[in-house]
Amino acid sequence: MSTGAGDPPNLIEWRNKLFAVEEQLVLSEQEWTTYWPYIDNVWSHRSTQKSKKGPFVTHYYDCRLKGRPPGTPQNNDPNKRKRKRTARERDLCEMKIKVVETFPTATRPFKTYTIEKVKRDPNQAGGEQVGETHRHPLSESDRIKRHSVLRNELKMQKELKKVQKTYHKRATGLALQTVKRHSKPNELKLFGSCFCPFVQRVWIALEVKGINYQYIEVDPYKKPQSLMEVNPRGLVPALRHGDWVCHESTVLLEYLDDLGVGQPLLPSHPQIRANVRLWADHVSRNIVPTFYRCLQEQDQQKQLLHLEDLKKEISRLVEAADPIGPFFLGGLLSLVDVTFAPWILRLSRVLHPYRNWPLAEPGSRWGNWVSAIEAHEAIKNTTSDETLYLDSYERYAENRPNTSQLADAVNAGRGLP
Ligand SMILES: N[C@@H](CCC(=O)N[C@@H](CS)C(=O)NCC(=O)O)C(=O)O
Known part of the structure; x- marks a missing residue:
């Protein structure tokens, strides 16, 4: 051993x-x-x-293996955990x-x-010489x-596990109520994970549009067969619509919009549509990777540089937005808002506690945008309690090995999966 x-x-x-x-x-x-x-x-x-x-x-x-003589007093110390004793022959x-x-x-x-x-004395009661070998x-x-x-x-490993937080496997708060409301079988199935911002994008869109769907919680790090059948890359979100399957949050957002049900996320004017797509792309291409760089970086000086980058990328988006707002195009949520919303929520819930991200100034254009995102019904209904995010992102904030494909990509300087 x-x-x-x-x-x-x-x-x-x-x-x-x-x-x-x-x-x-x-x-x-x-x-x-x-x-x-x-x-x-x-x-x-x-x-x-x-x-x-x-x-x-x-x-x-x-x-x-001699065993305990009968009547060995049990330890009555109240601080000592009671052991299950099994009588051995x-x-x-x-x-x-x-x-x-x-x-x-x-x-x-x-x-x-x-x-x-x-050696026991052979002349004593009990007789023969014993204790020679096991x-x-x-x-x-x-x-x-x-x-x-x-x-x-083993004890140390257990203690380490106890103090190390990991991702949650079940939604909490309002998001849990939404999960329960959407647990019945439906031909449209969203395979998601409660902590995942890419999933939340699609989830918000379903809620905004009032489309009927079934939410199925999966652990993308365990990659169950049910997920692999819908997305062979084993990432969430993944969507099944009847026999058809698809994945990639940005692609799924456009698919749901194309169904033409409920509030559209893309405007009808071709040039405004293109503009919305351009800035939604800015979120995925520039803001999201920088968010993870801030979180995973362990060097404090470099963290500050990444935080500055993130502020710059967000400012570029805010400058491109409708000046009154509160959303990107004005009063209604658009593709840009849905693409960005999960990370807006995680700026205050994750990046603020772990990296001292400055909270938005109330009354500023950015502050109004953040408040409107926080107050939107579809967003609130897909958001869990704050601890779920704080716990789930500790792995990223400590840049633990084997955290996720995304974390590996950020560490290797590659594009996100
Ligand atoms: N580009 C993908 C990214 C999805 C993604 O990274 N999802 C994470 C959860 S937040 C995942 O499934 N990770 C599993 C893994 O890293 O193996 C999208 O936009 O849908």
Whole structure:
């Protein structure tokens, strides 16, 4: 039962030696502290006797497979987690050892540990000489209990997992209510993930237009078969409409608009349409990648540079927008707003707490745009509670490995997937 790269030298031999104790072993203090924690699962401490004769203490250990004598008091400490105890058959092994811990003296300045088997006196009741060898292999001791190095490692991993936040797998708040309202089977199915801004684009469009649809929550990092069938790239959002399947948030937005149901996102005038497409493209091409660069960058100086870039890209968009607003084209939501809205929400919920993104000044053109986005019914109904975003983006803010295809692309300086 090796634990991997950081193991001390010759661990397997040492474990076998300290398991079988075929002959007397004398360990230096360093050897004891290094190797005993790797074998302490085999041995169960029974008693300690201080010597009156010299500077040593003798510890007696039974093989753990001897079992617990009946009546061992249970630990009643209220702070200690109750363990599930399973009764093991008793006396599966009679092997015993004693460890003599000898303290340093003026003539021998080192501490030593002498380990040897304890043999029961054959003349005493119970008769024959026992404790010679284990009645089972080391693997059986390992199966019964893990040694303390492994136990500590597992504990640390668990604690690390507890403090590290990860993406949520279920919407919360108003978004959860919308999920519930749209859980019934429908020929139009949106495969989405509650934290994903690309999904939210499509979700907002469905809500704005009042199209009937079924929302199906999937984990795009686990890539279930149901998602792969709709998008072989394994990314959300993905759409199924009857037998037809498609993906890519910007393409899906235009598809929904082309259905001609409810409020259009693109105006009818060809030149204004082109203008809207141009600025929606600016969001995807310039604003969105810069948002992730700000979030994933770990160097503080570079973070500031990316934040400046992001401000510049947003200012260019605000300058191109209708001067009164509050949306890009004026009073109604357009393709530009829907394309940008999920990141507008994440500026205050994610980039502000993680990178100190400045909140929009109330009453400014930008501030009015942000407020109108926050207040729009379709946007509110596809938005979860704030913690969902804070937790889900911690992976990006710490630039953890294996976060997503998008995070990898940003780190590699490639275009987004
Ligand atoms: N260009 C795609 C991007 C979609 C995307 O990156 N979605 C993320 C979730 S926010 C995803 O599915 N990631 C899965 C992965 O990284 O493997 C779009 O606009 O739809």
